Amino acid sequence: MGRNRTAWATTVALMAATLGVAAVPADATTATTAQTTACPTGWGSLAKTRSAATLESVTNIRTGRHTCFDRMVVDVPGAGTSGLGYSVRYVSRLYQDGSGNYIPVGGGAVLEVRVAAPAYDPETGQPTYPVRAGQRLKGVDLTGYRTFRDARFAGSFEGDTQIGLGVRARLPFRVWVATDRVVVDVAHNWTGAP
Numbered sequence: 001m002g003r004n005r006t007a008w009a010t011t012v013a014l015m016a017a018t019l020g021v022a023a024v025p026a027d028a029t030t031a032t033t034a035q036t037t038a039c040p041t042g043w044g045s046l047a048k049t050r051s052a053a054t055l056e057s058v059t060n061i062r063t064g065r066h067t068c069f070d071r072m073v074v075d076v077p078g079a080g081t082s083g084l085g086y087s088v089r090y091v092s093r094l095y096q097d098g099s100g101n102y103i104p105v106g107g108g109a110v111l112e113v114r115v116a117a118p119a120y121d122p123e124t125g126q127p128t129y130p131v132r133a134g135q136r137l138k139g140v141d142l143t144g145y146r147t148f149r150d151a152r153f154a155g156s157f158e159g160d161t162q163i164g165l166g167v168r169a170r171l172p173f174r175v176w177v178a179t180d181r182v183v184v185d186v187a188h189n190w191t192g193a194p
Contacts, residue, residue, distance in 0.1 A: 039068030041192035043172035043185075047089035050177065051116075054083035057128035058119040058161045061137050063148060067194045069185040070147040072165060076117045077180050084177045085116035088184055094164040096133055097157035103134050107149035107166025111173065114163075115182050119156035129153075129161070137163070146188045147171060 056079040064071045076084060091112045094103045119129040131138050133155040142148045150166030165184070173186040188194070 037194045039192040043174045048175045049087045050085050052085035053116045054079040059128050069187045070145050072184045074115045074182045081177050086182050087114040088175045096154050105150050105152050105164035105166040109170040111165040115161045118159050119161045147186045
């Protein structure tokens with residue numbers, strides 16, 4: 001049985017040499033595939049909104065790095081998908097709802113992210129996302145991100161939660177709703193290159 005395997009391997013090697021086919025290591029194929037990844041395009045940088053509201057509360061805000069974009073997720077457990085509304089737009093400066101106080105946000109451009117859910121329990125008034133206005137988002141470390149530069153909590157006013165997301169420059173973004181969360185993706189560039 002061992003002789004059959006050896007004969008088969010020899011035959012394959014001779015055929016490859018005759019046809020001019022070179023063996024390619026598996027990691028080289030993977031690297032080539034990764035380099036040809038096509039990133040989505042056509043998101044644009046104009047304001048994006050969705051009208052809906054929920055009585056559920058924001059409990060967490062988190063971020064992640066991806067091949068083509070940086071992502072921010074606002075978790076609203078129990079909201080499903082139909083009750084989650086949002087407004088996301090570029091602003092020249094971020095001002096807190098209610099007070100009108102200016103909140104500095106680092107980066108070349110600022111996305112104002114509003115989610116139609118409070119960061120407090122509507123029945124008790126107790127915070128469900130306990131961060132003070134102007135502070136960095138709890139547990140978010142943007143070291144190594146290609147697009148995100150800063151993320152500040154602006155507050156929660158009249159059932160909306162407001163966040164300032166500092167990005168490298170005015171870049172295309174998309175906003176979408178998944179079960180119990182609002183997702184904001186900001187592309188690394190305008191060209192669609194990874």
